[in-house]
Amino acid sequence: MAAIDIAGVSTVYPNGVRAVDDLDLAVADGELFALLGPSGCGKTTLLRTIAGLEQASAGTVGIGALDVTRLPPGDRRVAMVFQDYALFPHMTVAENIAYPLRVRRASKAAQRDAAERMSGDLSLTGLLDRRPGQLSGGQQQRTALARAVAADADVLLLDEPLSNLDARLRLEARTFLKRLQRELALTTVFVTHDQAEALALADRIAVMDAGRIRQLGTPREVFQRPADMFVANFIGSTPMNLLPGTVVDGQVEFAGTRLPASGVPGEVTVGIRPEYLRIAPDGVLSGRVSIVENLGVTSLVTLDCGVPVGVVVPEHEEPAVGDELRVSPAPGRVLLYGEDGRLR
Amino acid sequence: MTGFVLRRIGFYVVITVVLAFFAVPMLWLASAPFDARPGLGIRWPDWTLSNVRTTFEHPFALTSLVNSLILCAAATVVTTVLAALAAYSLSRVRIPGRDVLLYLLLLLSSVVTGTAAMVPIFVLMLQLGLINSQLGTALVIGGGMLPAAIFILKDFMDSVPRSYEESARVFGARPRQVLGHVVLPVARPGIATIVVWAFVNAWGNFLLPFLLLRDVGKQPAAVLLRTLNDEGGSANLHVIPVFSLLYSIPVVLLYLMVSKRYGFRFHGGIKS
Numbered sequence: 001m002a003a004i005d006i007a008g009v010s011t012v013y014p015n016g017v018r019a020v021d022d023l024d025l026a027v028a029d030g031e032l033f034a035l036l037g038p039s040g041c042g043k044t045t046l047l048r049t050i051a052g053l054e055q056a057s058a059g060t061v062g063i064g065a066l067d068v069t070r071l072p073p074g075d076r077r078v079a080m081v082f083q084d085y086a087l088f089p090h091m092t093v094a095e096n097i098a099y100p101l102r103v104r105r106a107s108k109a110a111q112r113d114a115a116e117r118m119s120g121d122l123s124l125t126g127l128l129d130r131r132p133g134q135l136s137g138g139q140q141q142r143t144a145l146a147r148a149v150a151a152d153a154d155v156l157l158l159d160e161p162l163s164n165l166d167a168r169l170r171l172e173a174r175t176f177l178k179r180l181q182r183e184l185a186l187t188t189v190f191v192t193h194d195q196a197e198a199l200a201l202a203d204r205i206a207v208m209d210a211g212r213i214r215q216l217g218t219p220r221e222v223f224q225r226p227a228d229m230f231v232a233n234f235i236g237s238t239p240m241n242l243l244p245g246t247v248v249d250g251q252v253e254f255a256g257t258r259l260p261a262s263g264v265p266g267e268v269t270v271g272i273r274p275e276y277l278r279i280a281p282d283g284v285l286s287g288r289v290s291i292v293e294n295l296g297v298t299s300l301v302t303l304d305c306g307v308p309v310g311v312v313v314p315e316h317e318e319p320a321v322g323d324e325l326r327v328s329p330a331p332g333r334v335l336l337y338g339e340d341g342r343l344r
Numbered sequence: 345m346t347g348f349v350l351r352r353i354g355f356y357v358v359i360t361v362v363l364a365f366f367a368v369p370m371l372w373l374a375s376a377p378f379d380a381r382p383g384l385g386i387r388w389p390d391w392t393l394s395n396v397r398t399t400f401e402h403p404f405a406l407t408s409l410v411n412s413l414i415l416c417a418a419a420t421v422v423t424t425v426l427a428a429l430a431a432y433s434l435s436r437v438r439i440p441g442r443d444v445l446l447y448l449l450l451l452l453s454s455v456v457t458g459t460a461a462m463v464p465i466f467v468l469m470l471q472l473g474l475i476n477s478q479l480g481t482a483l484v485i486g487g488g489m490l491p492a493a494i495f496i497l498k499d500f501m502d503s504v505p506r507s508y509e510e511s512a513r514v515f516g517a518r519p520r521q522v523l524g525h526v527v528l529p530v531a532r533p534g535i536a537t538i539v540v541w542a543f544v545n546a547w548g549n550f551l552l553p554f555l556l557l558r559d560v561g562k563q564p565a566a567v568l569l570r571t572l573n574d575e576g577g578s579a580n581l582h583v584i585p586v587f588s589l590l591y592s593i594p595v596v597l598l599y600l601m602v603s604k605r606y607g608f609r610f611h612g613g614i615k616s
């Protein structure tokens with residue numbers, strides 16, 4: 001068990017790409033931590049830098065009390081699950097799971113023992129003598145996880161562990177992963193570009209962009225108060241409404257309406273999540289319904305209030321296209337972003 | 345309609361001729377060794393085993409086959425071990441001009457160990473004192489096969505995902521363990537291909553052993569075959585057929601063994 005302490009780390013690839021850029025991050029002992037961000041933002045690189053597969057060009061990486069910046073991957077007491085799982089195709093499931101023990105020259109009996117114990121924990125019993133090629137995606141994923149857990153490391157690193165699974169299996173695996181992590185109390189960092197996954201699983205989230213962390217916080221904080229417009233855009237299953245507005249004498253003017261607001265006068269962007277707008281007869285925003293998209297138990301309604309405004313409404317309140325609708329934001333859920341894009 | 349039939353007939357005639365072209369030597373190889381009066385044509389034999397006895401009593405026939413085995417085994421080991429290590433490094437380490445280097449080696453190797461380089465190779469080996477040395481000859485044969493072997497194997501190594509090795513490294517495997525536990529086993533079909541290819545190549549190599557091994561007692565089967573004459577100086581047909589049959593057995597066995605275990609994947613340059 002160990003915390004991870006990353007200070008001022010940059011990772012530059014030989015071709016000059018600065019994939020991780022002067023990044024600070026502390027992951028607490030036993031925490032389930034998610035790295036979230038769009039494709040190419042450096043998530044995998046950061047994970048590989050923690051694992052030692054990439055060398056940090058600057059800064060230090062600490063795991064527990066140890067500075068591991070210059071240590072090879074095998075000496076860092078980390079275990080990693082790769083996106084393609086990297087199960088060895090010529091070994092059976094049992095041999096794969098026991099591989100970390102084989103490297104340490106544990107006895108054959110101890111290896112078999114570990115494989116059996118792990119397979120029990122991860123519902124792989126009965127598959128031990130198969131080869132990875134004969135497993136389903138979910139079983140491969142659990143085998144990779146079992147192998148990582150068998151390594152008895154201090155830190156578990158997962159690179160998009162669920163992305164190769166279909167939607168249904170992914171939900172199962174998610175629950176499974178969370179339970180496993182709780183039971184083992186293993187410091188875990190996982191990479192994902194699926195924000196629903198990050199919100200559902202993680203104790204804390206770091207949203208990355210271009211090699212830097214844009215926001216770090218609990219899923220609730222990140223969802224409710226995105227620190228800047230990049231995060232606001234990125235987080236949420238429906239895109240946040242970002243409406244141009246102006247602050248003048250204690251009020252903010254946007255989309256043909258006014259709301260009380262503090263702060264210095266000037267141009268702002270008003271951010272309201274579609275989920276935080278509800279239909280009300282005395283609503284401050286009004287417009288004509290232009291699009292209705294079914295999301296299952298809710299619908300995403302687009303109102304034309306001069307600018308398009310998205311509203312999530314429950315199924316029993318679903319309006320028809322062309323209706324006039326009044327909506328108002330939930331108290332305290334209207335966010336103002338300054339001209340630099342940061343939350344004011 | 346008649347056009348179609350004629351075309352069919354023509355097709356089968358061509359196929360038959362081509363087939364006969366390949367089948368006749370095979371049939372000869374099957375019948376001549378056991379014929380009391382073997383000739384160069386094929387005919388139904390007067391069955392006998394006396395040719396076999398004659399061949400076994402020939403002073404150099406069996407020795408030369410053993411020599412062939414030793415020579416080819418050594419050349420195959422040299423080629424496979426060096427090619428596997430070189431292909432792995434070339435596949436994993438970025439060196440500027442790596443591909444040019446590979447193509448150049450491949451191109452030169454066919455020149456360097458061929459007829460064109462006969463004299464320089466002879467002089468080189470003479471000065472190294474490796475004339476008449478089986479190991480020396482194996483090194484030259486192996487060296488000649490090396491570039492092509494590296495080229496084919498590098499392709500196999502390229503198709504082994506890096507994440508296998510990285511995964512092993514994260515679990516603490518040292519470089520030697522990564523190679524032994526992961527890379528070599530995964531590349532095994534490729535290595536098997538190279539073993540067969542190198543062995544067959546070396547087995548059929550006439551020029552280099554002929555050039556470098558002066559002592560009849562050290563010459564391999566491919567070279568000895570040329571000297572199997574009777575007292576009158578014409579080809580000894582009581583020995584040659586049996587000898588040829590024995591000569592072809594190891595190669596066929598190796599093919600069968602490897603093909604049973606791995607299947608074949610001859611496709612240098614093309615990814616599966």
Ligand SMILES: Nc1ncnc2c1ncn2[C@@H]1O[C@H](COP(=O)(O)OP(=O)(O)OP(=O)(O)O)[C@@H](O)[C@H]1O
Nearest residue numbers: 013015017019038039040041042043044045046193
């Ligand atoms: N081996 C490499 N050599 C050079 N540049 C690389 C290498 N790997 C990644 N990069 C670059 O580094 C940047 C970050 O890549 P990284 O793989 O960390 O992104 P990511 O956040 O994991 O993306 P994704 O969600 O698509 O997996 C990208 O711009 C990428 O092009």
Ligand SMILES: [Mg+2]
Nearest residue numbers: 043044045191
């Ligand atoms: Mg990635």
